[in-house]
Amino acid sequence: MQWTEKHRPxxxxxxxxxxxxxxxxxxxxxxxxxGKLTKTKKKALVLHGPPGIGKTTxxxxxxxxxxxxxxxxxxxxxxxxxxxxxxxxxxxxQQSLIKKGKIILVDEVDGISAADRGGLTELLxxxxxxxxxxxxTANDIWNAKLSGLRKKAELVNLKEVxxxxxxxxxxxxxxxxxxxxxxxxxxxxxxKSRGDLRAAINDLQTISSIKDPTENLIDERKKEIDIxxxxxxxxxxxxxxxxxxxxxxxxxxxxxIILWVEENVPLEYQKKELKRAYDLxxxxxxxxxxxxxxxxxxxxxxKNILLSYGISSSxxxxxxxFTNYNKPTRILKIWLNNQKTFKKKSIAKKYARKVHVxxxxxxxxxxxxxxxxxNPEVRRELRLSDEEIAYLDKPI
Ligand SMILES: Nc1ncnc2c1ncn2[C@@H]1O[C@H](COP(=O)(O)OP(=O)(O)OP(=O)(O)O)[C@@H](O)[C@H]1O
Ligand SMILES: [Mg+2]
Numbered sequence: 001m002q003w004t005e006k007h008r009p010x011x012x013x014x015x016x017x018x019x020x021x022x023x024x025x026x027x028x029x030x031x032x033x034x035g036k037l038t039k040t041k042k043k044a045l046v047l048h049g050p051p052g053i054g055k056t057t058x059x060x061x062x063x064x065x066x067x068x069x070x071x072x073x074x075x076x077x078x079x080x081x082x083x084x085x086x087x088x089x090x091x092x093x094q095q096s097l098i099k100k101g102k103i104i105l106v107d108e109v110d111g112i113s114a115a116d117r118g119g120l121t122e123l124l125x126x127x128x129x130x131x132x133x134x135x136x137t138a139n140d141i142w143n144a145k146l147s148g149l150r151k152k153a154e155l156v157n158l159k160e161v162x163x164x165x166x167x168x169x170x171x172x173x174x175x176x177x178x179x180x181x182x183x184x185x186x187x188x189x190x191x192k193s194r195g196d197l198r199a200a201i202n203d204l205q206t207i208s209s210i211k212d213p214t215e216n217l218i219d220e221r222k223k224e225i226d227i228x229x230x231x232x233x234x235x236x237x238x239x240x241x242x243x244x245x246x247x248x249x250x251x252x253x254x255x256x257i258i259l260w261v262e263e264n265v266p267l268e269y270q271k272k273e274l275k276r277a278y279d280l281x282x283x284x285x286x287x288x289x290x291x292x293x294x295x296x297x298x299x300x301x302x303k304n305i306l307l308s309y310g311i312s313s314s315x316x317x318x319x320x321x322f323t324n325y326n327k328p329t330r331i332l333k334i335w336l337n338n339q340k341t342f343k344k345k346s347i348a349k350k351y352a353r354k355v356h357v358x359x360x361x362x363x364x365x366x367x368x369x370x371x372x373x374x375n376p377e378v379r380r381e382l383r384l385s386d387e388e389i390a391y392l393d394k395p396i
Contacts, residue, residue, distance in 0.1 A: 002324065003205040004198050007173050012061040015054045016169055016197075017161040021047065024156045025058065025135070029066050032133040033101055042154040044127045044134035046109075048141040049158035052198030052322075055137040058158070059105050062135075068101030071132075075111030076317040078119035085122055092130040106136040108320045110143055111236075117145060124148050160195020163187075169197060170204050179208050188218045202324060226250045227260055228325055234261070235268040236319040239312035246308050254303055258284055259328035261307055267323050269315055276314035280306045343391040347373070350382045 009015045012022045028045045047055040063070045071091045078084055091104060112120055127134055134153075138146065141155060161169075167190045174181060185207060193200035207213045230250050234243060247257055258281065265277045284306050287299045348362040351369060362369060372378055373392055384392075 002202075003173060003177075004201045004322075007176065007201070008057055009054075009061060010064060012058060012065060015058055015061060017165040018054055018058065018158055021156050021158050022058065022062075024154075025062055026065075028154060029062055029068070029101075029103065029133050033066065042152065043130050044136060044149075044153040046136045046138055046141055046149065046153045046155050047158055048138045048155060050160055050196065051139060052193075052196035052200075053158050053161055054197065055158055056107055059103070059107070059135045059137065063101075063103045063105075066101055066103075068103045070103050070105050072105045072107060074107050074320045075109060076320070078106070078109070078112045078123060079317070081118035081122045084119045085126075088123070088126055089129075092126055092132055092134075102132045104130065104132055104134040106134065108138070109136050109149070110138045110140055110146065111318050111320050112145070120145065120148065124152055127152050161197050162195070163190040163193075166190040166193060166195070166197055166200050170200060173201065173204065174208070177208070181208060181213070184215055185213060185218065188215055192218060198322065227252055227257065230257075231260060231264055231325050232323070234308055234312045235265070235315070235323070237312065238318060239309045243309050243312045244305060247304060254300070254307070255288065256328075257307060258288070258303075259330055260325070261311060263328040263330065264323075264325045265311065267325065268319055273315045277311050280310045280314065340391075343388055347382075347384065347388050347392070350384065354382060 012026070015022060025045060025047065031041070032043070047058060049055060060070060062068075073084075073088065077087060088104070091102070106123065109120075109123075136149070136153060140146075141150060167186050170186055170189065181204070186204075189200055189203045189207065193203065203218070207218070227250050230246050233246055237243065247254065250257060252260075261277075262281050265281070266274060269277050284303050287303050287306075290296055291299045291303075344363070344366060345359075348359050348366065348369075351373075352359040352362045370392065373382075373384075379389060379392075
């Protein structure tokens with residue numbers, strides 16, 4: 001289980017480094033319920049700030065503490081104006097039967113694209129009508145498409161968590177997990193996370209799963225940060241001009257990026273989306289071959305387009321939430337496979353020289369020759385190495 005979920009704070013007092021914001025949001029919800037809301041007060045509150053600092057967690061914690069149920073919407077619910085009205089209108093009007101509060105949570109509102117603005121307009125008009133507090137989360141509240149929302153809602157800014165606090169949270173988690181990691185590594189993780197606690201906890205979990213981790217390991221992982229962000233934008237975001245250039249900023253050859261995309265696309269896309277994406281990846285592969293064979297370097301640009309904009313537009317809906325992307329495993333498999341044929345080849349070479357036939361023929365007839373190679377005298381004669389002998393003795 002992911003540590004970010006397992007150790008997600010349940011109560012606001014466990015949320016670190018956000019005291020000011022916690023007080024504001026509590027105030028907002030309590031005033032709302034007490035009916036202290038004057039006409040000038042806002043009926044919605046936007047929690048905004050960078051990723052992984054506790055926005056979603058805080059909304060849920062406040063609901064728990066004010067004995068409210070949560071009615072949650074995400075960006076894809078906002079895409080369709082009519083659908084939004086259908087879902088949200090009854091929710092904001094209806095009183096809950098058992099006198100319990102209710103908080104409407106619109107998570108990650110900036111996931112909505114400028115093109116689907118209808119839903120956003122609808123949300124704004126529902127804010128005027130609501131009987132329940134609406135909490136909205138956003139990364140970038142200053143985006144032009146959210147200007148209407150800025151006027152209608154109280155804005156609460158959550159800041160990046162400072163690095164000492166990040167270290168405290170990590171130490172706490174390690175204590176609960178009964179695990180130890182040396183202080184220098186913790187410092188490195190904390191600095192690298194740049195205030196993003198989710199990123200820090202994810203790194204911490206990865207590092208904890210490695211035996212004898214070193215500080216260098218974290219530096220290596222730093223390089224991968226760019227690819228994680230790039231994948232996130234491609235898989236989750238709406239395809240734009242920016243998507244087209246996305247891999248330019250990733251310090252990684254495009255052929256490696258193909259492997260990353262291939263490895264992680266099933267984590268994000270389903271059914272038809274996945275089929276379209278795999279179809280594109282296979283086209284990318286075709287171009288790759290043509291580039292190598294015919295040196296048609298101009299195909300390179302197609303590879304890039306298919307892999308960025310193409311993959312991005314294969315999805316049906318904007319994706320929200322966090323996905324922990326994996327390192328490609330295929331390279332490793334290819335390498336292991338090569339390792340295997342590598343030994344077979346070296347044995348075939350020695351045998352071929354001895355019996356004066358071609359190495360290729362020996363490779364083809366290897367299953368038969370294997371039997372001959374069981375004889376210890378033959379092995380000695382060929383001067384097979386220990387590894388080669390181990391290879392032969394391994395059950396096929
Ligand atoms: N202030 C915090 N104190 C303790 N843990 C935190 C804090 N902020 C984040 N976390 C940890 O990071 C995880 C992710 O936090 P959360 O989902 O609240 O981020 P977010 O601000 O909503 O990010 P995003 O903008 O990407 O949605 C939590 O499950 C929790 O484990
Ligand atoms: Mg969130």
